[in-house]
Amino acid sequence: MSVLVKICGVSSIAALDAAAEGGAAWVGFVFFPPSPRYVDARLARDLADYARGKGLETVGVYVDPDDHLLKETAVAVDWVQLHGTESPERAMAIGRTFARKIIKAIPIRAADDIRLAKAYEQAAQMILFDAKPPPGHKLPGGNGHSFEWSLMRDYRSSLPWMLSGGLDRDNLEAAVAASGALIADVSSGIETAPGVKSVEKITDFLSSHAN
Numbered sequence: 572m573s574v575l576v577k578i579c580g581v582s583s584i585a586a587l588d589a590a591a592e593g594g595a596a597w598v599g600f601v602f603f604p605p606s607p608r609y610v611d612a613r614l615a616r617d618l619a620d621y622a623r624g625k626g627l628e629t630v631g632v633y634v635d636p637d638d639h640l641l642k643e644t645a646v647a648v649d650w651v652q653l654h655g656t657e658s659p660e661r662a663m664a665i666g667r668t669f670a671r672k673i674i675k676a677i678p679i680r681a682a683d684d685i686r687l688a689k690a691y692e693q694a695a696q697m698i699l700f701d702a703k704p705p706p707g708h709k710l711p712g713g714n715g716h717s718f719e720w721s722l723m724r725d726y727r728s729s730l731p732w733m734l735s736g737g738l739d740r741d742n743l744e745a746a747v748a749a750s751g752a753l754i755a756d757v758s759s760g761i762e763t764a765p766g767v768k769s770v771e772k773i774t775d776f777l778s779s780h781a782n
């Protein structure tokens with residue numbers, strides 16, 4: 572069993588090197604100021620240039636972004652990941668206006684939550700299923716929480732999809748087996764503290780069941 576991997580919340584060259592050397596397909600930069608993984612437009616441009624030189628695809632992670640933020644930052648990345656309450660119409664408009672591929676994050680707690688993905692089939696090029704954060708939580712993603720992976724078992728779509736939420740090297744194999752995912756996304760599980768990526772953990776994660 573092997574999966575493609577997105578390493579999310581990257582803010583250092585060392586983490587990019589580990590992601591590229593371990594065979595990750597995507598790296599994500601978080602453009603949401605309250606996040607401990609936040610990077611500004613200038614740092615993101617430098618990191619994204621470096622990542623592209625290493626053969627990585629780049630993803631900008633946003634929460635209900637306005638056009639000003641997108642104009643400043645989306646130019647640096649290949650994909651725009653929408654982690655807020657963006658409607659299908661807004662997601663489609665962002666994709667067209669900024670000529671970027673869209674990943675729409677769908678928060679999951681129960682089986683019914685998966686249905687929302689259908690509404691984005693024309694607006695997005697990929698879906699990311701992430702654990703719904705507890706009410707009142709300040710971040711919509713990057714919380715290290717999992718959802719019941721087997722809920723994805725019978726999911727079928729014309730779009731590729733990523734499994735996300737609380738993954739780490741110890742649970743990746745079980746998560747993939749239970750969900751049938753072909754792509755996995757990880758952030759907290761490869762950190763030593765919120766926002767601090769570990770080269771060793773990235774390498775371990777990617778060598779466990781990825782590629």
Ligand SMILES: O=C(O)c1ccccc1NCC(=O)[C@H](O)[C@H](O)COP(=O)(O)O
Nearest residue numbers: 579606712713714715736737757758759
């Ligand atoms: O990572 C963040 O800080 C973040 C903040 C706001 C919106 C989204 C965010 N992360 C999105 C991701 O793609 C994470 O990789 C995903 O939520 C999984 O995170 P984790 O459970 O920590 O592996």
